[in-house]
Amino acid sequence: MSQKVRAVIARRKNEPVTVETVVVPDPGPGEAVVKVQACGVCHTDLHYRQGGISDDFPFMLGHEAAGVVESVGEGVSEVEPGDFVILNWRAVCGQCRACRRGRPWYCFATHNAARKMTLEDGTELTAALGIGAFADKTLVHAGQCTKVDPAASPAVAGLLGCGVMAGLGAALNTGNVQRGDSVAVIGCGGVGGAAVMGANLAGASRIIAVDIDDRKLATARKLGATHTVDSRENDPVEAVRELTGGFGADVVVDAVGVPETYRQAFYARDLAGTVVLVGVPTPEMRLELPLLDVFGRGGALKSSWYGDCLPSRDFPMLIDLYLQGRLDLDAFVSETIALDGVEESFDRMVAGDVLRSVVVL
Incomplete structure (x- = not known):
């Protein structure tokens, strides 16, 4: 009835x-x-x-x-x-x-x-x-x-x-962050903050949070960021490179999803590094990149759907980590x-x- x-x-x-x-x-x-x-x-x-x-x-x-x-x-x-x-x-x-x-x-x-x-x-x-x-x-x-x-x-x-899984999965599943990796996350709202947490859970050695809001950067530090970049005052690409020995991060997560932040993510990664797009673009957005740079920088350009999660596998595991005080x-x-x-x-x-x-x- x-x-x-x-x-x-x-x-x-x-x-x-x-x-x-x-x-x-x-x-x-x-x-x-x-x-x-x-x-x-x-x-x-x-x-x-x-x-x-x-x-x-x-x-x-x-x-x-x-x-x-x-x-x-x-x-x-x-x-x-x-x-x-x-x-x-x-x-x-x-x-x-x-x-x-x-x-x-x-x-x-x-x-x-x-x-x-x-x-x-x-x-x-x-x-x-x-x-x-x-x-x-x-x-x-x-x-x-x-x-x-x-x-x-x-x-x-x-x-x-939805959002927290998308961010955690962008780092853990799509980005496949490993122990000792350097990670940058552009945009530190709910999804980006979860990507920071996921990188920390994976054992990343350096986690760089990038945003234009001081409040979100402060929260990112609480979630595991080791460094923060205010992109209103600093070029995020140069800042990420400076914090990674001039090379760029192993994994860069774009949690905003606009052409400008994607280009930043693309150039803020190390050679053969990984870009993960988890921020959702709108239909009218267009991206232009030199094809030679796409070829020459190597690595992987990935999109993350729902953090590439499998709910039956990931939800119970993450809840267990939460109840253990680890998440x-x-x-x-x-x-x-x-x-x-x-x-x-x-x-x-x-x-x-x-x-x-x-x-x-």
């Missing part, structure tokens, strides 16, 4: 979000209804509201979430009612060419729930990243539910559902807010006043 719950809705482009009543259907085959306990406010939610991802309004926002499985549909074996789960937006299919090649983190046919949640008048909603978790409950594909240790705080666990995920929770505080939290996020606001239900 369907249920009526509260949810945050973006009805039209650039208009403030509203809290409205949403109808959540019973789970169909392969689906699950999850009672949401906490959901982080991510830049991607703002991009949805701004129409920067698609024009499939109205959107049901929220995707960085943790909660408890309430019910499951036919054929679900991965989770059962009562399981504490983190929601993910790349539920792998197991059948596509990437999955068959043993690279499921590149899955080309990820799953979402087939049934639609709706407004009370029957208007179908587009769930942000197939999740829609600024809500009391949401309907997802069961593969989007990753069971983890329930001892973890939902407000912290949910952050692995300070609490550092990312700047504030907790109610469901009706999402619109105001967007302003604080844009202003750089928070790493993450987290809706607690």
